[in-house]
Structures are given as C-alpha cells and as structure tokens.
Amino acid sequence: MKPIAPKPMPRRFHQARWDEPVIFELSQPGQRGVLLPPVEAGIEEEVGNPARALPDSVRRPEPPALPEMSQVHVLRHYARLSQENLGADLNIDVGQGTCTMKYSPKVNDQLARTPKLTELHPLQDESTVQGILEVMYRMEGMLKEISGMDRVTLQPGAGSAAIYANVCMIRAYHASRGQDKRRDEVITTIFSHPSNGAAAKVAGTKVITLYPDADGYPDLEALKAAVSDRTAALLITNPEDTGIFNPRIEEFVRIVHAAGGLCSYDQANANGILGITRAREAGFDACHFNLHKTFSTPHGCGGPASGASGVTEALAPFLPVPTVEFDGRKYYLDYDRPQSIGKTRPFYGVAPNILRAYAWIMSLGADGLREVAEVAVLNNNYLLKKVLEIRGAGAPYAKGKRRIEQVRYSWEQLTRETGVHSEEIETRVADFGMHYWTSHHPYVVPEPMTLEPTESYSKADLDEYAAMLKQISDEAYTNPQIIKTAPHNSTVHRTRHEPFDNPDEWAVTWRAYLRKTGQKRG
Amino acid sequence: MPARKTLVYPYIPNSAPPAKEAMLRAVGARNVDEFYADIPDSLRLKRRLNLPEPLLSEAELIRHVDGLLNRNRSTRETLSFLGAGCYQHQVPAVCDEINSRGEFLTAYAGDPYEDHGRFQALFEYESMMAELLNMDVVNVPNYDGFQAAATSLRMAARITGRTSVLLPANIGADKLSKVREYLKPDIKMGLIPFEAKSGLLDLTALKTRLDQQIAAVYFENPAYLGMIETRADQISAAARLAGALCVVGVDPLSLGVIRPPVEYGADIVCGDIQTLGIHMHYGGGHGGFIASNDDPRFVMEFPSRLFGVAPTSVEGEYGFGDVAYERTSFALREEGKEWVGTAAALWGITAGVYLALMGPQGMLEIGEGLMQRCRFAMQKIARIPGLKVTFADTPHFTEFVVDFSGTGQTAAAINKGLLERDIFGGKDLSGEFPSLGQSLLFCVSEVHTQADLGRLAAALKEVVK
Numbered sequence: 001m002k003p004i005a006p007k008p009m010p011r012r013f014h015q016a017r018w019d020e021p022v023i024f025e026l027s028q029p030g031q032r033g034v035l036l037p038p039v040e041a042g043i044e045e046e047v048g049n050p051a052r053a054l055p056d057s058v059r060r061p062e063p064p065a066l067p068e069m070s071q072v073h074v075l076r077h078y079a080r081l082s083q084e085n086l087g088a089d090l091n092i093d094v095g096q097g098t099c100t101m102k103y104s105p106k107v108n109d110q111l112a113r114t115p116k117l118t119e120l121h122p123l124q125d126e127s128t129v130q131g132i133l134e135v136m137y138r139m140e141g142m143l144k145e146i147s148g149m150d151r152v153t154l155q156p157g158a159g160s161a162a163i164y165a166n167v168c169m170i171r172a173y174h175a176s177r178g179q180d181k182r183r184d185e186v187i188t189t190i191f192s193h194p195s196n197g198a199a200a201k202v203a204g205t206k207v208i209t210l211y212p213d214a215d216g217y218p219d220l221e222a223l224k225a226a227v228s229d230r231t232a233a234l235l236i237t238n239p240e241d242t243g244i245f246n247p248r249i250e251e252f253v254r255i256v257h258a259a260g261g262l263c264s265y266d267q268a269n270a271n272g273i274l275g276i277t278r279a280r281e282a283g284f285d286a287c288h289f290n291l292h293k294t295f296s297t298p299h300g301c302g303g304p305a306s307g308a309s310g311v312t313e314a315l316a317p318f319l320p321v322p323t324v325e326f327d328g329r330k331y332y333l334d335y336d337r338p339q340s341i342g343k344t345r346p347f348y349g350v351a352p353n354i355l356r357a358y359a360w361i362m363s364l365g366a367d368g369l370r371e372v373a374e375v376a377v378l379n380n381n382y383l384l385k386k387v388l389e390i391r392g393a394g395a396p397y398a399k400g401k402r403r404i405e406q407v408r409y410s411w412e413q414l415t416r417e418t419g420v421h422s423e424e425i426e427t428r429v430a431d432f433g434m435h436y437w438t439s440h441h442p443y444v445v446p447e448p449m450t451l452e453p454t455e456s457y458s459k460a461d462l463d464e465y466a467a468m469l470k471q472i473s474d475e476a477y478t479n480p481q482i483i484k485t486a487p488h489n490s491t492v493h494r495t496r497h498e499p500f501d502n503p504d505e506w507a508v509t510w511r512a513y514l515r516k517t518g519q520k521r522g
Numbered sequence: 523m524p525a526r527k528t529l530v531y532p533y534i535p536n537s538a539p540p541a542k543e544a545m546l547r548a549v550g551a552r553n554v555d556e557f558y559a560d561i562p563d564s565l566r567l568k569r570r571l572n573l574p575e576p577l578l579s580e581a582e583l584i585r586h587v588d589g590l591l592n593r594n595r596s597t598r599e600t601l602s603f604l605g606a607g608c609y610q611h612q613v614p615a616v617c618d619e620i621n622s623r624g625e626f627l628t629a630y631a632g633d634p635y636e637d638h639g640r641f642q643a644l645f646e647y648e649s650m651m652a653e654l655l656n657m658d659v660v661n662v663p664n665y666d667g668f669q670a671a672a673t674s675l676r677m678a679a680r681i682t683g684r685t686s687v688l689l690p691a692n693i694g695a696d697k698l699s700k701v702r703e704y705l706k707p708d709i710k711m712g713l714i715p716f717e718a719k720s721g722l723l724d725l726t727a728l729k730t731r732l733d734q735q736i737a738a739v740y741f742e743n744p745a746y747l748g749m750i751e752t753r754a755d756q757i758s759a760a761a762r763l764a765g766a767l768c769v770v771g772v773d774p775l776s777l778g779v780i781r782p783p784v785e786y787g788a789d790i791v792c793g794d795i796q797t798l799g800i801h802m803h804y805g806g807g808h809g810g811f812i813a814s815n816d817d818p819r820f821v822m823e824f825p826s827r828l829f830g831v832a833p834t835s836v837e838g839e840y841g842f843g844d845v846a847y848e849r850t851s852f853a854l855r856e857e858g859k860e861w862v863g864t865a866a867a868l869w870g871i872t873a874g875v876y877l878a879l880m881g882p883q884g885m886l887e888i889g890e891g892l893m894q895r896c897r898f899a900m901q902k903i904a905r906i907p908g909l910k911v912t913f914a915d916t917p918h919f920t921e922f923v924v925d926f927s928g929t930g931q932t933a934a935a936i937n938k939g940l941l942e943r944d945i946f947g948g949k950d951l952s953g954e955f956p957s958l959g960q961s962l963l964f965c966v967s968e969v970h971t972q973a974d975l976g977r978l979a980a981a982l983k984e985v986v987k
Contacts, residue, residue, distance in 0.1 A: 015636070015638075019838075019839070020642070022642070022645075022646060022649070022831070022840060023646045023649075023650070023874075023878055024649065031881070032881060032883060032884065033614070033616070033878060033879030033880065033881060033884070034614045034616075034879045034880060034884060035884075036612075036884065036887050036888055036891060036968055037612075037891075037968055037969070037971070039890075039891045039894050039895065040971065040972040042972050043894050043895060043898045043972050043975075044894065046898055046901065047894050047897040047898050047901065048894075049890055049893075049894065050893045050894060050896075050897045050917060051779040051889055051890040051893045051894075052890070053917075054750065054752070054779070054780070054917055055752050057752055057753070057754060057755045057781070057786060058743070058750055058751070058752050058754055058780055058781050058786065058917075059779070059780070059781060060777065060778065060779055060780055060781045060782070061781075063778055063882035063883065063885060063886040064653045064654045064656075064777060064778065064882055064885055065653045065882065066650055066653050066654070066877050066878065066880065066881050066882050066885065067650070067878050067881060068881045068882065068883070069878055069879070069881065071616060071879065074616055074875060074878045074879050075616050075619065075620070077878075078616075078620040078643065078871075078875055079620070079623070080639075081638075081639035081640075081642050081643045082620065082623045082625040082626050082639055082643075083625060083639065084637075084638045084639035084642070085625045085626055085629050085632075085636075085637050085638065085639030085640050085643075086625070086629060086632055086636040086637060087623075087624045087625040087626065087627065087628035087629040088624075088628040088629065088630070089624035089625070089627075089628045090624070090625065091636075093630075096630055096631055096632070099630055099631060101630060102533075103533050104627075104628055105533060107580045107583060107584065109622070109627070110584075111583075111584065111587045111588075111591075113618075113622075114588075114591055115596050115598045116591040116592060116594045116596050117591055117594070117596075117803060117804060118596075118801035118802065118803055119596035119597045119598045119610070119801065119802060120594055120596050120597070120802060120803070120804040121597055121602055121604040121608055121610060121802050121804070121805075121946065122608050122802070122804050122805030123604045123606060123608070123949050124595075124597075124602070124604065124946055125937070125941055125946070127941075128594065128595040128600070128941075128946070129594050129595075129804065130593045130594070131590040131591045131592065131593035131594040132590075132591065132594055132804050134590055134593070135587075135590055135591075138574075142573055142574075145571055145572050145573060146571060146573075157665040157666060157669075157808075157865065157866070158665065158863055158864040158865060159863060159864065160861050160862075160863035160864070161665060161669075161863075164861075168703055194851050194852060194855040194856075194858075194861070195851060195861045195863055197851075197855045197856035198851035198855055198856045198858060198860065198861035199861055200856065201856040202676075202704070202860050202861065203706075204706070204707040204708055207855075207856045209855070244560065245558075245560040245561055246560075247560045247561065247562055249565070250562070250564065250565065273561075274571075275567060275570070275571045276558060276561065276566065276567060277561050277565045277566055277567060278567055281564070281565045281566075281567065282565055290864075292864065296533075298627045298628045299628065299629065299630035299631075299864070300621075300626070300627060300629075300866075300867060300868030300869075301626055301627075301629045301630065301637075301640040301643075301644075301867040301868050301871065302630060302631060302640075302662070302827075302864050302865065302866075302867035302868075303663070303665075303809075303864045303865040303866040303867050303868065303869075304806065304807075304809070304865075304866050304868060304869060305864040305865070341703055342699030342700065342702065342703050343668065343696045343697075343699040343700040343703075344700065344703075345665055345666050345668055345669070345700070345808070346607055346608065346666050346667070346668055346696060346697075346700075346794075346805055346808055347607075347608065347696075347804070347805025347806075348804070348805055349805075349806065350803075350806040351803050351804040351805060351806035352803050352806050352807075353806065354806070355587070355591075358587075359583060359587055361573065362574060362576065362577050362583060362586065362587075363533075363576060363577055363578065363583050364531065364533075364576055365573055365574065365575055365576025365578075366570045366571035366572070366573045366576075367529070367570070367576070368529070368531055368534075368576055369571060369573070370570075370571070371529075371531055371534055371537050372534060374554040375534050375536045375537055375542070377554060377557045377558070378536060378542065378545050378546065378549070378551075378554055378557065379536060379545070380557075381549050381551070381557055382545050382548055382549050384549075385548065385549050401559070401560070402551075402556060402557040402558075402559060402560075403557070404557065404558075404560075426633060427633070427635055429636075430632075430633070430635035430636045433636075434636075435632050435636055437631070440852065440855075441852065441853050441854070441855070455533070455534045455536070455537075456533065456534070456535070457535065457536075458535035458536060458541065459535075459536065459541060459544060459545055459548075461535075486635075487635045490635040490636070490638070491635070491638035491639070492634070492635065492638050492834050492836075492839050492840070492841050493834045493835045493836045493839060493841075494834060494835045494841075495634060495832050495833070495834045495841025495842070495843055496832050496833050496834070496835075496841070497832065497843060498832075499830070499832040499833075500830055500832060500843050500844060500845045500846065500847070501845075501846060501847075501848070503816075503818040503821070505832075506821075506830050506845045506846065507830050507831050507832075507845075508645075508648055508652075508658065508659045508660065508816070508821075508828045508829065508830050508845050509645075509648050509649040509651075509652035509658055509659065509660060510645075510646070510649035510652070510831075511649065511652050511653065511658055512652070512658040512659070512816050513831050515658070
C-alpha cells in the first residue's frame, strides 16, 4: 500500500444533510413522547376533573394540534437538526467578530448541571441557598476587581439588558438631582454595539451617534460639538468594533463629565484587555460585561446569556433589587434599597451562567486572565497579518497599527475587482465548515468582515481560516460563479429570500405556511 | 509587578511557550506589549488583579464548586410548594439531552447555511407554540416573561398610537416593577382592581378606567395568584369597545385545558416558557414569548427575531431565514423596534422538544392533573381550623392563596414552621399584597403525589396548632 496523501488545505468539508422534514410531518396518531405521573384515585374521587368543569369562556374545546411522536423519534429529529448546526465545539469559530467565540469548558457545564443548582427555586429560604448566594457574592467581588467598579449586579439577562440597566440607573441618577427632564440626550459611536443607541432610545432619550475621524478613532471634535447641558450619558464601546482602542478615552470621559453627563463603558468585548486596563482608570461611572462572551459561558444559539453591570458608588443606590450581601456570617438578599430602579428580570440573574463564569475565572486566576487577553491579542494580530496577505482584503483605518482583540476588515478592493460581495463570501464560507460575519449595519466600512480570534485558537487553526479566505479570494478572481452559487456543501441550498419581506408570503409558523400555500394539515 | 509563572493553560493553545514564540516571530513583534501601544500609561493597571489563586486542575475546581453548591438544599431533597413565577415541573430527559448537545449549546449567530439546525428548531418552536396559542406569529424567545409583557405593551402603544395602559392589580410586584421601568417615560400605567371575593378583575372598575388614551388592557390567565380569569371574554370586549388592544399573559403549560386567549379576544399574547421543559435554575431558566395574529401592523412591531420558512433552489427542501428583518435594531440601530440581542434561544429549542414530547394528549393530561391536585390541596387545607383559602370559589390552575391571619401567626412564621418540617412553603404575600393579610401563595405540580399534599396539610395543622 502506498502512503495516503496528506490532508488538503482547506479541508473538504460537507455539512450534515439529513433532509429532515418539519416536525409536524413526523406526527403519527396516538404516539406519546412522555407519560405523566397518574393522578391518584383519592384525588380524583374528591375533586373530580375541575378542568372539564371550566366555563366555556375559558375551557379549551380541543387539545392543541401538536405533533404526536414517540420519544425516540423526537430525540432523533432534534439530534439530526443539531448535526446540521455548527457550534463553537466544531469549528474554528473566529468569524463571529464582536461575539468573543471561545471555548466553553465542559467541566463548567457539568458543574452547572447539578440538581443542587438546577432544582433550586429562587424563593427558597436563604438558609437553604447559601452556596449559590456565595457564588454570586464572590462573582460580584471578582468582577468589581476586573472592572474597578464599586458594585456589580448580575441580574441582567444579557449584554443589551445590562446596557439598558445602566441607562436606567443613569436616568434615575439624573432624576434624583432633578435633571432627568433636561438631560435627554445620549451620545454613542457608530462602532459601538447598536444596542447602546437602541436601549437608550427605549429609555426615552434622543441618540446622537458619532462617526470616526479619518484615522478610525471616535471623533473628539464631534464629541465636543455634541455635549451640552442636555447630555445624560456617553455610551461607548472600547476597543470599538474595529478592534482599535480609543487612546483618548479619558478625554472623552472628561468632556462628558464636565458637561454634567455620566459615562458607561460597553465592555462586552473586554477579552483583549483583561487585567490590562479597566473602566475605573478611564473614569467611567458604569460598565457592563457579557458573561457569555469574555467569561466563556456557551452562547446557546443566542442565549441564555448573562450580563453584568458595574457601577461606582454614585450609581450604586440605583442598582436593581435585590443585591447579594454578606453580614460576616451568612449571605442574604437585600431588597431594602429605596432608590433602586427595581427589577430588570425575574429573580436574580441567569444562575447557571453566573456559575459557569465564576468557575472559568477560578480556573484561570489573575495570571490566567491576563494570558487570555494577551494571547487573544496575539492571535488577532497574527490573523491580521495573514489576512492582509490575501488579495483584495484590507483593514481600513490606523494603517500599519496593531489592533486589540478583533479587526473589521474590508473586501472593497476585491468587490471592485471581481464583483464579489462580502455577503456572498459569507455564504461560501459555510462550504468550508466555518462561520463568517460581515458587520452590524450600516456598513460604514464597505464590504465588511469582522474576525475575532480569541485565545482559544492555535496557529494551525488561524492558518486554516486564512487559507480558506485565500481560496475564496482566489475563486473570486478566477471563478466567481462558485461563490455566487454557494452554498454547495451545506445542509440546504440557496434560499429564496423574497417571501421573508412579503406579508402575503412570509410564514413565521407551520400553520401560517400551510394557510398561505393553500395546504390542509396532513 | 511580580514575574508571572510560565504556565500552559489547557484552554489557551498558544500559552505554550514554543507556540507563543512562533506567533510573535511571525507577526514581527518582540512581545505582546507592542499590541497595546494605543493604551496610554495612565490607563494601565500597574499591578496584578487581586483575584483568588486559580484552581488549575478540574479536580481542584470541582472540589471547590461542589463545596459551595453542596450547601444548597434543592427541591429534589425537600418537598416544595413554591411557585410565583418559577415552577417545578418534571423536565423530560430528552429536553436536557438536546440542549446539552455542543452543536446547539455552543453555537451563536451563524447564518442559515451553517446553522440550518437552529433555524429549523426555532421555527418549529414558534410553530408548536402557535398551535398552543392558536395564533400565526410567535417570536424567537426574548429574555423572560417580564420582558415579554413589557414589550407587548410597548407594541400595543405603537400600534394604537396611544399612551396609557391598564394592568391588573393582582399582578406580581416584581413584574410590575419591570414593566413600570420599561414603559417609563412615555407610557402611563394604571391598575385595575380585583374583587376581594373572587380575585377576578373588577369589570365595573375596568370600564370606568377605559378611555381613548388606553392602548392596551393587560391581564393574566391564570393570574399571578392562581385564579383562572373566567370573565376574560368580557374584559377583552370592554377593551375593544374603547379601541384598546387586549394583551394577555399566560402560562403556556395551561393551554392544554385553558382556551387560547385569541379565542376570547386577545390581540397579543405573552408569557414565560420556563414551564416547558426548563429547570428552575434558581430563577435562571426563563425565556419570553410574544404572539399575535399574522397582521403586518403587529408583525412589524415585534423587536425580536422571527424565523420563517421559504423554498430553496432544490425541490423538497425547506430553507429558513429572518422575516421582516428591517424592523430590528440589528438593521436600524435606535430606529428599530426597541432592541434585539442574545436572549434565550436554547430555551426556545428546549420548549419545542418539550411540546413535541408532550403532544396534544400530554398537554391535556398535565393541565387536568395540575388542576385536580391544586383543587385537592385547596380543599384539604381549607378544612384546617383557622386557615382560609382565599378566592376558593374561583377555578385555579396550580397556585392558590392561603390566609393565616386567623391563626394569629405571621406568614413568615408559618413558612419557618414548615421549613423545620423539611417543607418549602409558599411565597409570603404579606408585603406584596397587604390586603390579603398574612398569606402564602402555594403551588402544586405533577411531581406532587397525594401523599405529598397530605404531608403539607398535616404539617400546616401542626404549625398552626
């Protein structure tokens, strides 16, 4: 036998294609997926069947038309769908920039699955939940140290909810000084996450968005022109989505403070600066972290996530209730906070993710967190170098400079020379078993691509990702048709998009699909 | 700063010195400090973070975390009757199996060509919820039931162009707090009182409060205090007459036996999916849903993702994608509808698995069984001298209020007595609803046997003696 040839690069991937029906098509009359504990005769004899005695106004006449399936068929259907999904466990997940896709350690998932957490009711007596309260208390302490803030709440359900909580606390702060009616403007930047502006708008403020200066930094002169006695807050991401750290951030804060506004630091993407620089030193009044980004909790197809809002003493009275406190003997929940903004979500936060993030920090410590940051930044600058070697790719702004944890690239040249767009590249990337993301809207950087190679990837991983991009670039110059007709190796082929924006055709549910296509339920 | 020990971290491949050196060489950097050139000296943290010493091995980490969590006593170990927004139900093993799979657990925001599976699973979740609700549009989950209620009311205000909403006075204080903060400052809130005897909304008072400013009447069915709002049709009719929308919060688990709100006049239906196969997680298992009819006036006001189905270039293939994406904050920043972000998608997939396992018969049986156990517990407790089951003549789903004022003891003292007997009692309502006296809100579940309910009654008898 001759030796088997080495693996080609990039790899010859094909996504699972189970050709799986929609679940309603798998229904078989009379099948059951689970059985329920029987209601004992003693109960039945005493109360009969109260559901059947409900008045017609509220009694359901027919059971819901859910699929009828045996257990194994439900399992198989969803197991197949899972195979048609590309989790971070499976791919070199550097293509989802701003989202900090990193390895979510399995041991932390195991820890979060204990019935000692999953089967806790949030209203149990405090004496029976001392363990999880201690985890929350310690977690707050560690995030206080990492951010430099005085207090941190773990209640928000995710990053955007944490932004909103910060805006609410800032609004309450101004109200406590009789300034809330007048201070009705929030300033953000176009390379800050869109939820900064969106959450502020919900909170009733006008949103002023600053664009970058010629070098890609937030425009200081634009800020000076924007601040006034109407400024409630600056909500700013740093490093921004470009991966560029704003070196004048202290000055931004100073200018807003001088106008009487407060400053909230969007640290959703803190991965590259852990232990290097903090919200406190830059003068911020508030900040937030996403535990599902920097602190490794799995992204769950888009949640459950977990947000953490940090504030200085001045904003601490306004924190959501309850806070977790320790009296030297026991941990307890403190609701006696008269200036609190109240609840941002039910109970106290996404406990399983708080536990996972706690375990992640505990497994790394101060040196490990700094190692995370440094390697994430090293990986990013390595990938930057590799991408800039690819024909048609560029990294606008701050020419020749290093970046922090991510880069917003541009394929402007490639598009000009080949007619291939970034969104088409995105689809083609699926053929190689990878993710790829353009950017938030609007596309200030033309034909954008945002890559964030966190600490979880090796040199070989980054080489493979770059080799894939290079191949697609080569295709754009030699055989663009292969990109324009992609995907070729995916679960499905190109989807017709027009129905999604046409009210006569769109179908958010199976029943709507059947109705709009004139079909009867099978 | 003291020198760091050189450690190889299992989660960080390039922490291994040879790998790191090769990388630095490749980028032409002497050290990692070069990458931080933009960060001014004044902003640098010039010391090591003050964090606990790391537990580098799995063995040390597990020992530490187990040591903490073992101080918890769970509802597996202790008979519990707590509800009030978080519910103990049996979670089918397949639910945990599917949401633990790395393909779903560790995925995020890929497009439908890499992540066909999550698009289909969430489309199916929307579709099965739609069968429960008898409505054609259901969102990809948002954060939780509180957020779902708050957003539903903002949607109603945008749809009607009106600026006030009415909520029921029998709503939970925490949800009311969230909604109030979320509607501020542009939407005013009023409360509809409830009848002291039935616990149901006071229809006369509702009618006097309805005017041309009211965008929506919101109520819950079952109510926070457990009652089934039997006059739901009259409430929605009154709302309609005033040109207001009817927004109803439901526990989806009740919809095997309780009529879907659209059939008694609801325009928007919302709630929490924690009861559909998701563990309590100390309050960390919530996800919100919002549903409406397939009317573009409503659809275009959803902030959430809405996954839809469409043909692909191959016959017999389903493709999926975002319906009406151009309304979201992802597309339009602050000009979008509120905001959309990471919320609770995995719980949506899980709830879909749950509904598929339960099927029509399971949903019917669980609803009937819960109502039977609830009524049984109410009757047993009502027979204990000095105890009063409040709103006893109204149908209940899983929760009910017991007033201990007649015993001379506080609700807190009753709970303490129960805890001494290894029972987690009900939620203390004395602060939240002073008008209900020294009351506890108890909750039953299908995991409770007749003997469990008997044990609760017997313990209560002892405690109040």
